[in-house]
Amino acid sequence: MQPSRPLDVVYDPLYTTSTSHNKYEGHKRRVVPNKRPISIKNNSGLVSGPERHKYFCRPVLPHLQAETPEVLYASAHDAANIMSISEDLSASTRSIGMQTMYRDSHAQTDPFSPEYVLPEGAVAPEIESLTNLRYRKGLPVTQAEIRMIEHNRKKKALKKVLPPMSDEASLNLRKRMMEAQEIMDLKFRENEIDEAHARRIEALQESLAEREKQSQAINSERMRRLEKTLMLEKEDANRRNQHDRIKELRKLANKRQRIQTILNQGSKKRDLIEEYADYASPVYAPQMRNGNLVRKSPVPEVQFKDHQLMTLDSIRELEKNLPPQIRTSPKNQFLKRAPLMKKSRDQMTMETHLLNVESAINKQHVQGEEKLPSSPYKGQYRAILQRPSTPNYAPQIAEAGSEVNALRLLQRLIRGRAVQNMMYEGKDRRAELIAELRESEEARRFLSSSFQVPAEETEITKSAFSHVEGEVVSELLDVLQKELIRNKEIAKVYDFAQKAAEDRHQREIEEGARRQLEDLARDRHDQIYCFVTDIHRSTANDYIDSIFEDAVEDLTYRDSVVQSIIMTKVIDPILNILEEENSEDTIVKDLVSSFLFPWVQKHHTQDQALLEKRKYTSAIQALLAKVSQSMRI
Structure with a gap:
């Protein structure tokens, strides 16, 4: 039967066969070729992208010539490039690229250096020694690079004049010249190290000064904030204390007033004459909170009519006869009061409180001398008010005309005496000013009369004045001279102290740098010593381990040889004899007894x-x- 897909055995990965070996396995592996043809290029392993320039480098290989690797491995220019350059130079216009300080991203780039080679036998140009200079690594050129170029020129000049090594005298001279050149190189390098060290010390000093300045600024800011906080707390505490003091004093004053009122109600009787004489008393203005109703005042209205002033002509006549100071009101001249400061307000408040407390204490002393009532609550009961009879003051006023005139005269006398006392007080208060004015007046009179004094008296007076002035001026100049000398000494001592502090600070910096270098050298030596010690220790351990391994192997070999000899020469003959003499059952019984009897005995x-x-x-x-x-x- 023909299968529908005869190649399943090749392409189907799940196909299985009846045998353990699949003859198509090799064909399946060879479906995809392992090797690529040469025409196909695979660039997946090449470096690409914006970071591609970081992977460009030339191998550092040993060479025998005295040229730099850049010159040695530079590629030669072909004729085509030379022709193109000559064609560009001969053209009327050309495009030139230039290296700027910064590119678009404000990042410095190293300029492109074309490759070049030197022909055989050619002398290397002087500019070749500057190929290792880069931006911020020798470029732009400074005084240090110029000194380095001059030093290299001197070295090359010395190499040119070195004598040949033909005889002993030339060899000695060459040796001395090379030693002098080496000493010069060492001095040049020492100067470079000293300059670098000085730059480091200067940078360290600047950083220390900057840190000191920052710490001082931070400390001053912290002190200012702390002072401000403390002042605010102090003012707040003073304000709270002042508020509490005023509140407590008011409480004490109110309490004293209440107690005084209670005591006065029990001891003092009602004075009807004083109440009716005072129009602000409860007789005329009763208090509604005490249950009294406002009623019409019992004082009768007095109507005064003058028939002479009822006409317009009489009023005009009266106006003409009035003095002008009555008809014109004086201009109000208000005194400008000076603004009170916080200290003045606090002092006035303190004086007011002291006066209130003093008056309260005096009242308490006066009341203490009087006889207290038997009960302080005796006068709290209000008596029933009865309306008194209406008084008539008309005859009393008519009878008391002479008394009123006498009282007016007495009042004028008292006022005049008060003005006189004020004048005397002002005179006592301005006594020094008055004396000074009198002295100036007397001096003016004396000067006016001095023209009549004889010439001898004038000379005597002038000499006396000049003598007094000379003494005063000499004393003043002496004091100023001493003060100037003292200030100079203080400035000198201050400068000396500042210089000593700067020297000490400089020595501390140098000592710190020296100690830092010593610590670094000590750490490096310790690290090297540890590495060497570890190497020696590991070497010794490896050596001892190898000795132990050799000894153990030797001992094991000897033991194995001895045991094999004992087994072959001693134990095997005994076992053979026992096996020949005893049967297998006896041997088994002996083995069992040798295992069981010790266990039973145990x-x-x-x-x-x-x-x-x-x-x-x-x-x-x-x-x-x-x-x-x-x-x-």
């Missing part, structure tokens, strides 16, 4: 040991039982 010994332990245990239990029974009894 168990027998263990049973005897258990019996011994049980004997002592039973004796102890019996003794404990007897003791417990005796204790119960």
Whole structure:
């Protein structure tokens, strides 16, 4: 029977055959060829992309010529390139690319260096020594690169004038010149190291100064914030204390007033005359909170009519006869009050509180001398008010005319005395100013009369004045000279201290750098010593291990040889004799007995040991039982 798909055995991976070997397996593996033809190029392993330039490098191979690898392995220019360059130079216009400092992404790029080779026997140009310079690695050229170029020129010049190695004298001279050149190279390198060290120290000093400045700024800012916080807390605490003090003083004053009112109600009687004389008393203005109704004032209205002033002409006549100061009101001249500061307001508040407290204490002393009532609540009961009779003051006013005039005269005298006292107080308060004005007046009079003084007195006076002025000026100049000397000494000491501090700081920096270098060298030596020690230790361990392995192998070999000799020469003859003398059953019985008897003997010994332990245990239990029974009894 022909199958429908005869090639399933080749292409179907799940196809199975009746035999263990599939003859089509090899054909299936060869369906896809293993080798690619040469015409097909696979570039999947090549480097590509924007980072492709990082994988370009030339191999560093040993060479015998004194040229750099760039010159040695540079590719030669072919004639076609030379012709194209000459054609470009001969053209009227050409396109030139130039290397800028920055590209579009503001990142510096190294300029392109074309490949070149030197023909055989040609002298290497001087510019060849500058091929290793790159941007920020020698370019742009500075004074250091110029010194390096001059140093290289001197070396080349010295190499040119070196004597040949033909005889001993030339060899010695060549040796001395090379030693001098080596010393010069060492000095040049030492100078470079010193400059680098100086730059590092300068950078370190700048960083230290910057850090010190930052720390000072941070500390000053922190101190300013702390001071501001403390001042705010202090002001807040003072404000709270002032508020609490005022509140407590008001409470004390109110409490004292209430107690004083209670005491006065019990001790003081009602003064009807004083109440009726005071129009603000409850007689005229009763308080509604006490249950009194507002009623019409009992004081009668007095109507005064002057028939002479009822006409317009009489009023005009009266206006003409009035003095001008009555008809014109003076201009209000308000005094500008100076603004009060916080300190003045606090002082005024303190004085007011002190006066209130003093008045309250004085009242308390005055009331303490009086006889207190038997009960402080005796005067709290309000008496029934009765309306008194309406007084008549008309005859009293008429009779008291002379008394009123006398009182007015007395009032004028008192006011005049008060003004006089104010004048005397002002005079006492301005006594120094008055004395100064009098002295100036006397001096002016003296100067006006000095023209009449003889010339001798004038000279004496001038000499006296000049003597006094000279003494004062000399003393002042002496003090200023001493102060100047003292300031100079202080400045000198301050400069000396600053210089000493700078020197100490510089020495600390140098010592720190030196110690850092010593620590680095010590760590490097320790690391090298550890590496060498580990190598020696591992070598010794390997050597000892190899010795031990050889000894063990030798011992095992000897033991195996001895055991084989014993087995062949001693044990095998004995076994052969025993096998010949005894049957197999006897040998089996001997083997079984050699295995079973030791086991039985071991168990027998263990049973005897258990019996011994049980004997002592039973004796102890019996003794404990007897003791417990005796204790119960």
